[in-house]
Amino acid sequence: MDVRFERTEHTTVEWLTPPELVKQLGAFDLDPCTPVHPPFVHATHNFTIHDNGLAQPWFGRVYLNPPYGKGMEKWLEKLKIHGNGIALIFARTETKCFFDHIWHDAHAVLFVKGRIKFYTTKGEQKGTPGAPSIFIAYGEENAELLKNSGIAGKFLYLK
Ligand SMILES: C[S@@+](CC[C@H](N)C(=O)[O-])C[C@H]1O[C@@H](n2cnc3c(N)ncnc32)[C@H](O)[C@@H]1O
Numbered sequence: 001m002d003v004r005f006e007r008t009e010h011t012t013v014e015w016l017t018p019p020e021l022v023k024q025l026g027a028f029d030l031d032p033c034t035p036v037h038p039p040f041v042h043a044t045h046n047f048t049i050h051d052n053g054l055a056q057p058w059f060g061r062v063y064l065n066p067p068y069g070k071g072m073e074k075w076l077e078k079l080k081i082h083g084n085g086i087a088l089i090f091a092r093t094e095t096k097c098f099f100d101h102i103w104h105d106a107h108a109v110l111f112v113k114g115r116i117k118f119y120t121t122k123g124e125q126k127g128t129p130g131a132p133s134i135f136i137a138y139g140e141e142n143a144e145l146l147k148n149s150g151i152a153g154k155f156l157y158l159k
Contacts, residue, residue, distance in 0.1 A: 014035060014120065014121050015065070015068070015118040015127060015129065016035065016038070016039070016040075016065075016118055016119035016120065016121065017042065017063075017065045017088055017116075017118065017119075018116065018117065018118070018119060018125065019040045019042065019119075021116070021151060022042040022063060024149040024150055024151050025063070025086055025135075025145055025146065025149050025151075026061075026145045026149075027043075027044075027061070028042055028043035028044070028060075028061050028062065028063040028085070028086075029043055029044050029045060029059060029060025029061045029062070030043050030044070030045045030046070030047070030058055030059060030060055030061070030062045030063070030085075031043040031045075031046045031047070031062070031063050031064070031065075032046075032047045032053030032054070032056065032058055032062060032064065032075075032078075033047065033048075033049075033053045033054075033064070033065070033066055033067055033075070034046035034047060034048050034053075035048065035121045036048045036049060036050065037121060038121070039119065039121065039122065039123030040119075040123070042063045043062075043063050044060075045059075045060075054074055054075060054078060058078065058079075058082045058085075060084070061084055061085055061142070062079060062082060062084060062085030062086075063085060063086060064076075064079050064085055064086070064087040064088070065087070065088045065089070066087070066089065068089075068090070072089070072097065073096065073097035073100065073101060075087075076089070076097055076101040076102065076136075077100070077101050079101075079138055080101045080102075080105045080106070080138060082138070083138050083139055084138060084139045084141075084142065085137075085138055085139070085142060086135055086136065086137050086138070086142050086145070086146060087135070087136040087138075088116075088133060088134070088135050088136075089133070089134060089136070090129065090131040090132065090133060090134070091111060091112075091131065091132045091133060091134040092131065093134075102136055102158075103158065104158075105138070106136045106137060106138050106158050106159075107137050107138060107139060107140055107142065107143035107157065107158060107159045108136075108137040108142075108143035108146055108147065108155065108156060108157050108158055108159075109134055109135065109136050109137070109155070109156050109158060110134065110135040110137075110146050110147075110149070110151060110153045110154065110155045110156075111132065111134050111153050111154040111156075112132060112133045112134065112135065112151065112152070112153040113152040113153045113154070114152070115128050115129065115132065115133070116128075116129070116133050135151070135153075143157065143159075
Protein backbone atom coordinates (compact mmCIF):
# COMPACT_ATOMS: atom_id res chain seq x y z
CA MET A 1 0.00 0.00 0.00
CA ASP A 2 1.15 3.53 -0.77
CA VAL A 3 1.76 5.02 2.68
CA ARG A 4 1.12 8.52 1.35
CA PHE A 5 -2.55 7.53 1.27
CA GLU A 6 -3.82 5.69 4.26
CA ARG A 7 -6.49 3.05 4.46
CA THR A 8 -9.69 5.09 4.65
CA GLU A 9 -10.81 8.69 4.67
CA HIS A 10 -11.07 8.41 8.46
CA THR A 11 -7.32 8.27 8.84
CA THR A 12 -6.12 10.31 5.87
CA VAL A 13 -5.21 13.96 6.12
CA GLU A 14 -3.22 14.64 2.97
CA TRP A 15 -5.70 14.37 0.09
CA LEU A 16 -4.76 17.48 -1.90
CA THR A 17 -7.36 18.95 -4.24
CA PRO A 18 -6.34 19.02 -7.91
CA PRO A 19 -5.46 22.70 -8.48
CA GLU A 20 -7.29 22.75 -11.82
CA LEU A 21 -10.55 21.93 -10.00
CA VAL A 22 -10.11 24.76 -7.49
CA LYS A 23 -9.34 27.20 -10.32
CA GLN A 24 -12.75 26.40 -11.81
CA LEU A 25 -14.30 27.76 -8.60
CA GLY A 26 -12.65 31.19 -8.88
CA ALA A 27 -10.08 32.96 -6.70
CA PHE A 28 -9.90 32.27 -2.97
CA ASP A 29 -8.49 34.49 -0.20
CA LEU A 30 -7.80 31.75 2.34
CA ASP A 31 -7.08 28.03 2.60
CA PRO A 32 -7.08 27.43 6.36
CA CYS A 33 -5.62 23.91 6.11
CA THR A 34 -2.70 23.75 3.72
CA PRO A 35 0.12 21.19 3.85
CA VAL A 36 3.33 22.38 5.53
CA HIS A 37 5.23 21.82 2.26
CA PRO A 38 2.54 22.24 -0.39
CA PRO A 39 3.31 21.39 -4.02
CA PHE A 40 0.78 24.14 -4.96
CA VAL A 41 -1.57 26.50 -3.15
CA HIS A 42 -5.24 27.27 -3.72
CA ALA A 43 -5.53 30.68 -2.05
CA THR A 44 -3.67 33.93 -1.45
CA HIS A 45 -3.29 33.19 2.28
CA ASN A 46 -2.63 29.75 3.76
CA PHE A 47 -2.63 28.34 7.30
CA THR A 48 -0.86 25.07 8.10
CA ILE A 49 -1.04 22.71 11.05
CA HIS A 50 1.67 24.86 12.66
CA ASP A 51 -0.76 27.81 12.67
CA ASN A 52 -3.73 25.61 13.61
CA GLY A 53 -6.07 27.04 11.00
CA LEU A 54 -9.08 26.09 13.07
CA ALA A 55 -8.05 28.50 15.83
CA GLN A 56 -7.28 31.41 13.47
CA PRO A 57 -9.71 34.11 12.38
CA TRP A 58 -10.93 33.37 8.85
CA PHE A 59 -11.35 36.11 6.28
CA GLY A 60 -12.56 36.61 2.72
CA ARG A 61 -13.49 33.79 0.44
CA VAL A 62 -12.40 30.45 1.94
CA TYR A 63 -11.51 27.20 0.18
CA LEU A 64 -11.83 24.31 2.63
CA ASN A 65 -10.73 20.73 2.09
CA PRO A 66 -10.34 19.83 5.76
CA PRO A 67 -8.32 17.14 7.47
CA TYR A 68 -10.56 14.09 7.52
CA GLY A 69 -11.44 11.97 10.50
CA LYS A 70 -12.60 12.89 13.96
CA GLY A 71 -12.97 16.65 14.32
CA MET A 72 -13.69 17.28 10.66
CA GLU A 73 -17.11 18.71 11.46
CA LYS A 74 -15.49 21.54 13.46
CA TRP A 75 -14.06 22.84 10.19
CA LEU A 76 -17.47 22.71 8.50
CA GLU A 77 -19.04 24.43 11.48
CA LYS A 78 -16.49 27.22 11.24
CA LEU A 79 -17.13 27.68 7.50
CA LYS A 80 -20.88 27.69 8.15
CA ILE A 81 -20.44 30.50 10.69
CA HIS A 82 -18.01 32.36 8.39
CA GLY A 83 -20.59 32.09 5.60
CA ASN A 84 -18.30 32.70 2.61
CA GLY A 85 -16.60 29.80 0.92
CA ILE A 86 -16.66 26.40 -0.67
CA ALA A 87 -15.79 23.09 1.00
CA LEU A 88 -14.85 19.75 -0.50
CA ILE A 89 -15.48 16.63 1.57
CA PHE A 90 -16.54 13.02 1.05
CA ALA A 91 -20.26 12.70 0.39
CA ARG A 92 -21.13 10.92 3.63
CA THR A 93 -24.56 12.42 3.40
CA GLU A 94 -26.10 10.52 6.29
CA THR A 95 -23.68 11.84 8.91
CA LYS A 96 -24.24 14.25 11.81
CA CYS A 97 -21.91 16.71 10.08
CA PHE A 98 -24.25 16.94 7.08
CA PHE A 99 -27.33 17.36 9.27
CA ASP A 100 -25.72 19.84 11.68
CA HIS A 101 -23.78 22.03 9.22
CA ILE A 102 -24.72 21.37 5.61
CA TRP A 103 -28.27 20.33 4.72
CA HIS A 104 -29.91 23.21 6.63
CA ASP A 105 -27.11 25.78 6.34
CA ALA A 106 -25.27 25.63 3.02
CA HIS A 107 -26.65 27.38 -0.06
CA ALA A 108 -25.81 24.69 -2.60
CA VAL A 109 -23.97 21.45 -3.20
CA LEU A 110 -22.44 19.72 -6.19
CA PHE A 111 -22.14 15.94 -6.16
CA VAL A 112 -19.00 15.25 -8.19
CA LYS A 113 -19.34 12.87 -11.13
CA GLY A 114 -16.84 10.02 -10.84
CA ARG A 115 -14.00 10.02 -8.34
CA ILE A 116 -11.58 12.91 -7.90
CA LYS A 117 -7.96 11.92 -8.39
CA PHE A 118 -6.27 13.67 -5.48
CA TYR A 119 -2.62 14.74 -5.24
CA THR A 120 0.00 13.71 -2.74
CA THR A 121 2.19 16.23 -0.94
CA LYS A 122 4.88 15.25 -3.45
CA GLY A 123 2.69 16.72 -6.18
CA GLU A 124 1.80 13.35 -7.70
CA GLN A 125 -1.78 12.76 -8.81
CA LYS A 126 -2.37 9.18 -7.75
CA GLY A 127 -4.92 8.97 -4.96
CA THR A 128 -8.41 7.76 -5.78
CA PRO A 129 -10.47 7.54 -2.59
CA GLY A 130 -13.03 4.89 -1.78
CA ALA A 131 -15.82 7.46 -1.49
CA PRO A 132 -17.52 10.05 -3.70
CA SER A 133 -16.88 13.76 -3.16
CA ILE A 134 -19.16 16.74 -2.78
CA PHE A 135 -18.55 20.50 -3.01
CA ILE A 136 -20.53 22.62 -0.54
CA ALA A 137 -21.15 26.34 -1.09
CA TYR A 138 -21.86 28.78 1.74
CA GLY A 139 -23.18 32.14 0.58
CA GLU A 140 -25.23 32.97 -2.49
CA GLU A 141 -22.24 34.11 -4.57
CA ASN A 142 -20.42 30.86 -3.88
CA ALA A 143 -23.51 28.92 -4.90
CA GLU A 144 -23.51 30.72 -8.26
CA LEU A 145 -19.77 30.19 -8.76
CA LEU A 146 -20.20 26.50 -7.99
CA LYS A 147 -23.16 26.23 -10.35
CA ASN A 148 -21.20 27.88 -13.17
CA SER A 149 -17.87 26.17 -12.45
CA GLY A 150 -18.16 23.59 -15.19
CA ILE A 151 -17.19 20.85 -12.73
CA ALA A 152 -18.98 17.67 -13.82
CA GLY A 153 -21.64 16.51 -11.40
CA LYS A 154 -25.11 17.18 -10.05
CA PHE A 155 -25.68 20.71 -8.70
CA LEU A 156 -28.48 21.35 -6.22
CA TYR A 157 -29.60 24.52 -4.46
CA LEU A 158 -30.33 23.99 -0.77
CA LYS A 159 -31.77 27.47 -0.20
C1 LIG B 1 -7.26 17.01 3.05
S1 LIG B 1 -5.77 17.95 3.13
C2 LIG B 1 -6.19 19.31 2.09
C3 LIG B 1 -5.04 20.20 1.73
C4 LIG B 1 -5.42 21.40 0.87
N1 LIG B 1 -6.38 22.23 1.58
C5 LIG B 1 -6.01 20.98 -0.44
O1 LIG B 1 -7.22 20.99 -0.61
O2 LIG B 1 -5.24 20.64 -1.34
C6 LIG B 1 -5.91 18.65 4.77
C7 LIG B 1 -4.69 19.44 5.20
O3 LIG B 1 -4.92 20.00 6.49
C8 LIG B 1 -3.69 20.08 7.16
N2 LIG B 1 -3.98 20.25 8.58
C9 LIG B 1 -4.24 19.29 9.51
N3 LIG B 1 -4.55 19.86 10.70
C10 LIG B 1 -4.47 21.20 10.51
C11 LIG B 1 -4.65 22.32 11.37
N4 LIG B 1 -4.99 22.17 12.65
N5 LIG B 1 -4.48 23.57 10.85
C12 LIG B 1 -4.15 23.73 9.55
N6 LIG B 1 -3.94 22.70 8.69
C13 LIG B 1 -4.11 21.46 9.17
C14 LIG B 1 -2.98 18.79 6.78
O4 LIG B 1 -1.59 18.92 6.94
C15 LIG B 1 -3.41 18.64 5.32
O5 LIG B 1 -2.44 19.22 4.48
